[in-house]
Amino acid sequence: MKHTYSGTFLLLAAAALALLQCQSPSDDDKVSSEKLVTLTGNVINAETGAPLENVVVELRQVDPAQTALSGALGNFSFEFEVTENREVQVIAFKEGFRGDTTSALAVPGRVVQAPLLRLAPTTTAANNSGNAKSIYLYSQSSVGIGIIGAGDPEFAQLVFQAVDSLGRPVDLQHAAQVHFRILSGPGGGEYISPDSALTNGNGRVEAFLFSGFKAGVVQVQARIVKAGIESNPISIAIHGGYPDLAHFSVGPEKLNIPGLLFINLEDKITALVGDKFSNPARPGTAVYFKTGGGVIGAVAQTNENGLASVILRSGLPHPVHPVLGPGFAAVKAQTLDENQDTISVSTLVLFSGYPVISVNPSSGFQIPAGESKIFYYTVKDQNGNPLAQGNSISVEVEGEGTKASGDVGVNLPDTQSPSWTSFLFTVEDISDSVYVRPVTVKVKNTGPNGDAFVTITGSIGH
Known part of the structure; x- marks a missing residue:
């Protein structure tokens, strides 16, 4: 009786152990x-x-x-x-x-x-194909893919068609081994898989191009080595990743517009958005804009070069920069990086006003006989800022035996620099006369900021 109880216990223990083993898979099973x-x-x-x-x-x-x-x-x-x-x-x-x-x-x-x-x-043997004589791209799933981790599809399917000398798709009896290769690319780890494959009953064969970590254009080719034939190169664009602050910039087409004088003057603002690999960010990346003066387009999407542009239009409010003062508008561009954090950059556009001219010395100047005098003058707007591109400044001197040199004809560039508000010229007595003669000097501005002039008078020959 005691022996029977012991045997039963051993059988139950073995069964429990087996059940426990069935309920607890090994690490190898999990890996499998x-x-x-x-x-x-x-x-x-x-x-x-x-x-x-x-x-x-x-x-x-x-x-x-x-x-x-x-x-x-x-x-x-x-x-x-x-x-x-x-x-x-x-x-x-x-x-x-x-x-x-x-x-x-x-x-x-x-x-x-x-x-x-x-x-x-x-059907009949007449419909059977011959050996492959040509191969071409039949279809592709996409003309562009994204770099690894960019959130876009990272591979594209390429289907090639092999045909015989009569243009018939090669059948299985004449199936051809097709090899695939990358002719050129950005060199960021992109690859094609498989390396080679056999055409199917319709003479078609497919491969997948996988992106790497760099953007650029990849050229792929299919070859039937034994037949000595190859397809035309197939181009697929690999687009960039998420925006990166170190590769994010914004700038205006025009640095200076007469925006304090006119409404609806247009200035194109362009953001350049790159990823952390210095490639253009993926196309369609949204960039948001705002301005401290006038009105600006709210949002634009990047193109294949990472560019997104909107139009800034002059109007109210007139900008007042906290550091640079009236006339300077801070234009900001914003987007999201790979962590969905907002990143932003800014640029400046100057809204210039009407011209204000001053000359020193002013009226009443005297130039000794046979000598010269230097005149300093400024041309700037009411806020002391330079005028816009297209304004021309001229200095005219009238008087017997006089000659003017220096900044007597100035064409303003597109600038925000105060160095383009201050100028000088020299008036020289070049006659042999010792008599006192009258001299008139006229400093004039013409251009998109408006016309203005200042006239001063003096004498020469003392």
Whole structure:
């Protein structure tokens, strides 16, 4: 009796231990599930759309390769392990049909649906193709992708078509091995996968271009090495990432406009937005603008060069800068970085006013016979700021035996610098006369800020 109780206890303990082991998977099992990929798909008749049963389906570019038969609904599935994203190839064969091939991107720990496989019934031998004589791009999923981590799709699908000398898609009996290569690119780690693949029953083959960490244009080419043929280069743009403050700037088209005099004068404001790799930020990045004077467009989106522009229009309020004073408008551009934090930069636009002219010495000056005199003059607006581009300043001197030199003809550039408000000229007695003669000096401004002049008088020959 005692012996029977002991045996029963041992059996119960063993069962409990086995149950415990079933409920506590090992670390190896957990790692295996993280690598496991389940690939499912379907096969149909290309003419009728009906499911095809008992189709031989091969899975390639995995180790080891696998084979399955499609079910009554044309369905099939594979399970395998990968440690990173990998392009796999699925090939379907059935007697009386032309085979088909497709590719799928296997992602660790995911269930992946393969593109539909379509098998066309075999008709006559006359419809069979010859060997591949040409290859071209059939389709591409996108003309542009984003760098890694930019939030945009990071890969593009490229489908190439191989045809024979009569332009017929090559069939499986004449399937060609197509190799893919990158001819040029930004060199940021971009790559194409797979390196090569076999054309399917429609003569098509596909590859995926994956972006790296740099923006730029990538050129891809497909080649059938044995036939000595290649496709035209295919260009795909890799766009940049999120805005980075160190690569964010803004500036006006015009530094100075007569905005205190007229409303609706236009000045284009452009923001240049780059990512942390010094590439243009991804197209469509929103940039917001605001101004301390006039009215400005609220928002613009960057183009492929990272540029976003709006129009600043003169009008109320007239700007008053806290440091530089009246006339200077601070224009600010803002956007969001990769952490969704607001980053901003600013620039200045000068709203200039009407011209104010002063000359020193003023009327009553005297120039000794045979000598000269220096005159200092200023041309600026009512706030002491320079006038806008397009204003011209001239100095006219009238008097017998006189000559003027120096800043007697000035064309103002587009500037905010006060150095373009102060000038000088010299009036010289070049006659042999010792008689006192009258001299008139006229300093005049003409241009978009308005016309103004100052006249002073004196004498020469004392």
